[in-house]
Amino acid sequence: MSNFPPEHEIHRRRFSRNLGVGLALMAFVALVFALTVVKVTQGDMMHANDHESITGAPVIVPAAPSGSAP
Amino acid sequence: MAGGRQDRQPAACRELIRRHATTGGPDRGAFVAHNRPSEDPTDPSEGKADMTDIRSFENTPEAGFGDYVQLLKPRVMSLVVFTALVGLLVAPVSLHPVVAFSAVLFIALGAGASGALNMWWDADIDRVMRRTQSRPVPSGRIEAGEALAVGLALSGISVVMLALATNILAGALLAFTIFFYAVVYSMWLKRSTPQNIVIGGAAGAFPPMIGWVAATGSVSLEAVLMFALIFMWTPPHFWALALFMKSDYEAAGVPMLTVTHGRKSTRRHILIYTILLAPVAVWAALSQIGGPVTLAVTLALNAWFLIGAFRIWKRDEVQAEADGYATEKAFFRFSLIYLFLHFAVFLLEAALKTQGIGGW
Structure with missing residues (x-):
């Protein structure tokens, strides 16, 4: 592809660039994995939203007939 | 590929210098003509200096990884890392170490991205100032367009990742900081008002606030x-x-x-x-x-x-x-x-x- 004969200096620089990008990408993958582990293990326990509202306040159950109040 | 790069680079650099000499106003034009005889067609020493220039391009045909790191202004980044880390650590909410590390890393990466955008936009200024002549873009090791691409890509990655790792407000503040530094400061104020430093200082002042917001979720x-x-x-x-x-x-x-x-x-x-x-x-x-x-x-x-x-x-x-x-x-x-x-x-x-x- 190249019209130039291989040149040591160019190859050295190109290798440094490829190595750097490769290592940076691997570090990024590792970081996202670590973040995922932390987020999943640290998150609040999840359960079906059947007895609590999102704010944690108890869900209002249907009011009892007004006549029964003391 | 290598051949294409080598052919393009001197042309791209000449174009920048030419643009500089023709549009940079009388003072800048005069300075370029005075200090860069090779680019002045009327200068008698043109041929000799031109050869010197071309040789200097041939010696720097491929940017190494370090040149891309230089694009992110690592010295400015170190200050950003420090102030963002302090903002994050003094906040009353403590983060998991991995999340805290990610937050500081992506704030720093966002600062680096705005540095790259600044180097893309200010290549003509950097070429003239002695202090900045050896930066990757003015010295010809990295093309201006490449600096733009790196800056935009890293901006997107850093903002999205900070928002995901901490909270949306922190990500939004980082996005605003990058916009403020690259557009408001670099493109608009730096060349138009002597108060450029005052308002541009806001961009450098955001990191501890972003660190704080990353931890607490609010300003x-x-x-x-x-x-x-x-x-x-x-x-x-x-x-x-x-x-x-x-x-x-x-x-x-x-x-x-x-x-x-x-x-x-x-x-x-x-x-x-x-x-x-x-x-x-x-x-x-x-x-x-x-x-x-x-x-x-x-x-x-x-x-x-x-x-x-x-x-x-x-x-x-x-x-x-x-x-x-x-x-x-x-x-x-x-x-x-x-x-x-x-x-x-x-x-x-x-x-x-x-x-x-x-x-x-």
């Missing part, structure tokens, strides 16, 4: 005070630099206060901003992130900074020339120590608080 008084501290500190810091770097800014056509309003006015501005800075610093020391130790250090630092500013204000150019701008250089060096110690003592106070001492 509070303490975050604003840390922002204000850097914001008010930036003008005296840079104007002191401009006092002893005069010729460079003038040659690049950047409207520094020293060029537009004169050096006497700049000295007065340094004093005024330093006086305005002191109450901000004391207020921060009296806030929730401060304490007795912080207050003591703050009072000492600000007293010394005020004395320095007062000395600069009292001097004139004759005195400054006589001792090689010793007072201005000392003030500039101290300004770096000033900011570092301020944030270091916030951190110390937070550490003392965990031991039950320190804090108000």
Whole structure:
């Protein structure tokens, strides 16, 4: 592809660039994995939203007939 | 591929220099013609200098990884890392170490991205100023378009990742910071007003606030005070630099206060901003992130900074020339120590608080 004969200096620089990008990408993958582990293990326990509202306040159950109040 | 790059680079660089000489105004044009004889068609030494230029391009055909790191302005990044880390650690909410590390990393990456965007936009200025001539874009190791691509890509990655790792507000603040530095400061204010430093300082002041927001999820008084501290500190810091770097800014056509309003006015501005800075610093020391130790250090630092500013204000150019701008250089060096110690003592106070001492 190249019209130039291989040149040591160019190859050295190109290798440094490829190595750097490769290592940076691997570090990024590792970081996202670590973040995922932390987020999943640290998150609040999840359960079906059947007895609590999102704010944690108890869900209002249907009011009892007004006549029964003391 | 390599052949294409080699053919393109000198042409791209010539184009930049040509644009510079034809559109940069009379002063900049004159400077380019004077300092770069190879680009002036009327210069008798054209042939010889041209060869020198081409040879210098042939020696730097491929950028190494380090050149891309240089594009992110690692020295500015180190200050961003430090202030963002302090903002994050002094916040009343503690983050998981992995999340905290990610937050600081992506704030730093965002700062690096705005640095790359700045290098893309300011390549013509950087080419003229001695201090910046060896940067990757003006020296021809990286094309301006590549700097733009790196800047945009890293901006997107850093903003999205910070928002995912911490919260949306932190990500939004980082996005705003990048926009502010690249567009408001670099593209708009830097070349149009001598107050460029004042408003541009806001971009550098955001990192501790983003760190705080990453931890707490909201902006509070303490975050604003840390922002204000850097914001008010930036003008005296840079104007002191401009006092002893005069010729460079003038040659690049950047409207520094020293060029537009004169050096006497700049000295007065340094004093005024330093006086305005002191109450901000004391207020921060009296806030929730401060304490007795912080207050003591703050009072000492600000007293010394005020004395320095007062000395600069009292001097004139004759005195400054006589001792090689010793007072201005000392003030500039101290300004770096000033900011570092301020944030270091916030951190110390937070550490003392965990031991039950320190804090108000």
